[in-house]
Amino acid sequence: MPVESETARQPLSTQRILHAAVGFADEHGVEALTMRKIADELGCGVMSLYNHVANKEEMLAGMVDLVAAEIVPPAVGGDWREAMRASAATAHDVLLTHHWAPAEWSLRMPGPARIRYMDALLHVLSEAGLSSELVYRGYHAVTMHIVGFTLQQIGYRRGLTGDLEDLAGAFLADLADDYPYMAAHVHAHLAGDGHGDEFGFVLDLILDGLDRANAGS
Amino acid sequence: MPVESETARQPLSTQRILHAAVGFADEHGVEALTMRKIADELGCGVMSLYNHVANKEEMLAGMVDLVAAEIVPPAVGGDWREAMRASAATAHDVLLTHHWAPAEWSLRMPGPARIRYMDALLHVLSEAGLSSELVYRGYHAVTMHIVGFTLQQIGYRRGLTGDLEDLAGAFLADLADDYPYMAAHVHAHLAGDGHGDEFGFVLDLILDGLDRANAGS
DNA sequence: ACCTGAACACCGTTCAAGT
DNA sequence: ACCTGAACACCGTTCAAGT
Helix, strand or coil, X not given: CCCCCCCCCCCCCHHHHHHHHXXXXXXXXXXXXXXXXXXXXXXXXXXXXXXXXXXXXXXHHHHHHHHHHHCCCCCCCCCHHHHHHHHHHHHHHHHXXXXXXXXXXXXXXXXXXXXXXXXXXXHHHHCCCCCHHHHHHHHHHHHHHHHHHHHHHHHHHHHHCCCHHHHHHHHHHHHCCCCHHHHHHHHHHHCCCCCCCXXXXXXXXXXXXXXXXXXHC | CCCCCCCCCCCCCHHHHHHHHHHHHHHHCHHHCCHHHHHHHHCCCHHHHHHCCCCHHHHHHHHHHHHHCCCCCCCCCXXXXXXXXXXXXXXXHXXXXXXXXXXXXXXXXXXXXXXXXXXXXXXXXXCCCCCHHHHHHHHHHHHHHHHHHHHHXXXXXXXXXXXXXXXXXXXXXXXXXXXXXXXXXXXXXXXXCCCCCHHHXXXXXXXXXXXXXXXXC
């Protein structure tokens, strides 16, 4: 029996393709992702991929849902705010490591894993004693925060890494006169003034606000 | 003097290209935007564009900044929360009409107009009597909400328009058993249970929370 | 200085052929 | 049933040539 080169000879499958594509996007970004490159990585011809995924768009949808499956949904039954906080934290982690995912996430219809996650969030909120209106609104506020905040964080990370001089240099020096508040803010970023858990801070703003709105009406 | 066909013979310029590109993306989406199509729309050869924009990436950056320039920045001096609310509302409007913009916005470094807008937001927050830590965090919370909420809204709009049967039919009927909370939520969407100004509701959650956090420390 | 067609190196995907 | 190379209709962009 001839020894095959590493893992190259497992048969193709949707899962194998999706995993390879997620790994590639994690490393090189989704804009560099190409059907041909994924095929190369899997050691097969481009067209072989089309036996397992309909097209690139559906492959991207599958990748997003693979990421969604990594998120730990909130536990039902205990303290609802603690459950939301814990689940949001895992979602934040997952979306940060798959830094290409938030942008794709928000533009696509949810797949099975994401629907399961949505349902779990709504389940917890529904049993939190909130009015149905606040469940509806709170769900949007929380999911908006999870993907929106992470997306913003990824944007900052892109801008502030790499050539620090590009930004701290020309950028800051040129614009400090005209835009002092902006300059101070960028300085705070470069100084790492995160003040701890910013993601959780804004989430608590939302969660506390929901609680208060519920009690107040 | 020969009568020229409509507006076709104005000389090319960066502004003219950017405006045409924004109009095209508004109508057909940014994923359909092509250098060749923009050139056709302007009645010139593809390569003529490159005399005024360095490449497609820089053109997209210019388009985003053109959108940023449409946003009315908050007024300094009056009630800070009212100012933030008013400005956020115009930002929400602008980003909704240019539905391709939020996704591009969050992935790119800010251009001049967006920097001016960022500075104005920070200016208002800085004079609101908030601690510098709350200015920093509040700024992120507000900008996150503006683009994140709008992005989410656009995603829903995409999913829920078009074939309503696709969603209300197969989608809802199939998954109502397994995911009842999700099904109820989609029903609420289809019924139009917006309950008024959802964007403003979440913004107030954030603004009120900042106020309270400031008073409490 | 601005414009432009031809050409190049890529894409995603169809098709017809292999096993 | 799964795989695959050739081919097609597109991309963004370089280059050399026009005015």
